[in-house]
Amino acid sequence: MIVVGLGGMGSAAAAQAASRGKRVLGIEQFQPAHDQGSSHGKSRVIRLAYFEDPAYVPLLRRAYEVWRRLEEQSGRQLLQITGGLMIGTPDSEVVAGSLRSAREHHLDHEVLDAAQIHARFPPLTPAAGLVALFEHEAGVVFPEEAIRAHLDAAADRGAHVHFDERVDGWDVASSGTVTVRTSRGRYESERLILAPGAWAAELFKIDWLPLEVEPQQLHWFEPSGGAAPFMPDRFPIYIWDISNGIQFYGFPADADDRVKVAFFRSKVKGEPAMRDALRACIPALADGALKETVSCRYTLTPDQHFVIGHHPEFGNVVIASPCSGHGYKFASVIGEILADLAIDGATRHPIALFAPERFR
C-alpha cells in the first residue's frame, strides 16, 4: 500500500496499516513534522462536546482511546487534559451546539455564567449575559509530537517512509494496479491512500470537489502581569463566540510562558484584529507583548465537514481531507478509518457525514 502525504492523517494511516501487517510505503514531499502544511504550531484543541455536529462524538471517543494507546506505545506525551470552555451567548453556535451534543451523548459538563467563568478562570472577563459549557475532558493534542509518534510506530512495524520526495502524479491501470510517479521514481501498489492536506485539489483529481485553501494565523502573546494564571493546571482551552459568527480560541501558557490564540475559521486576520477581539475578553493578552505569529493552512469544504472515502472513480484509492480547521484531534481515529477503507473496503466508524459524493 502507498500512502501519499505523511502529515497528521497520512502518518496515522501508515502506522495503522503497518500494524495490520501490510507492506506500506509512505511518501512525503518535506521533512517529518514540517511547518509548510496544516499540522504545525505546537498545539491543537481536543474536545468531546462538538458544536459542529453531535455525529462527531463517537469518533471523538475513539480518537481519545487511540491517542492514549499511542502515548503508551511511544512513551511520548501527546495529550494534555486541561478542561475546555465553549463561551458565547446562550443561543450562539458554540454554546448551543456544544450543549446539544453534550446532552445527546450524555457527556459530563457544567454550564457556567459570566461571573462563574471569571471566578474560576480569572484572566477571562466575559460580559454579563455570556455563558459557557465547561467539559473536563477537553485539552490539547501536540501535533508535531503525534506525527513523530505515528511515523515511529509505522517504521517499527516495517513501513518504508520516504521524505523530501514529491508525488507528481498517479494512475490506475485497467488491471487495478496503481502507479505513483515521484521526483525520484515510480512505484506500484494494489492500494493508495491520498492524505495530501492543502495539496488535495492537485492530487485527488476530482474536478467537482470544492476545496478551498486558506492561510490562518496563530499568535503567541506574553500575558501582561505574568503567565501564572494561564498555566495548564489552572487555565483551560476555550473557543469564544464573540459575535456574528466570529470565534477565537486559545490555549494555556506553553513551557516558555507564551499563550497562543487564533481566530477560528474566520476571514478576520492580523495582530490588530486579534488584540481588538481580546480587549474585552482576555485583557492580559490584549495588552501583552506579541512573541510570534505563524501561518498555517486550512483546507475548507463549504459545509466544513471532512472529506473521507473511496475515490469516486477508483475503489482501491482512498482520499482524506479532514481539515476545515478542526481535523487534527481526530487524526488517531482517522488513521484507523483510512486503513479500514483501504484494506477492508469499509469501516465500522460512522463516516457518512464525510462522503465525497455529497458535493457531486
Ligand SMILES: Cc1cc2nc3c(=O)[nH]c(=O)nc-3n(C[C@H](O)[C@H](O)[C@H](O)COP(=O)(O)OP(=O)(O)OC[C@H]3O[C@@H](n4cnc5c(N)ncnc54)[C@H](O)[C@@H]3O)c2cc1C
Ligand atoms: C491554524 C490551524 C489551526 C487548527 N486548529 C485545530 C485545532 O485546534 N483542533 C483540531 O482538531 N484541528 C485543528 N486544525 C486542523 C488540523 O490541523 C488539520 O485538520 C490537520 O492538520 C490536517 O492534516 P492533514 O494530514 O490533512 O494535512 P498535513 O498535516 O498538512 O499533511 C499533508 C501532507 O501531505 C504532504 N503532501 C502534499 N502533497 C504532496 C505531494 N505531492 N507529494 C508528497 N507529499 C505531499 C504535505 O507535505 C503534508 O506533509 C487547525 C488547522 C490550522 C491550519
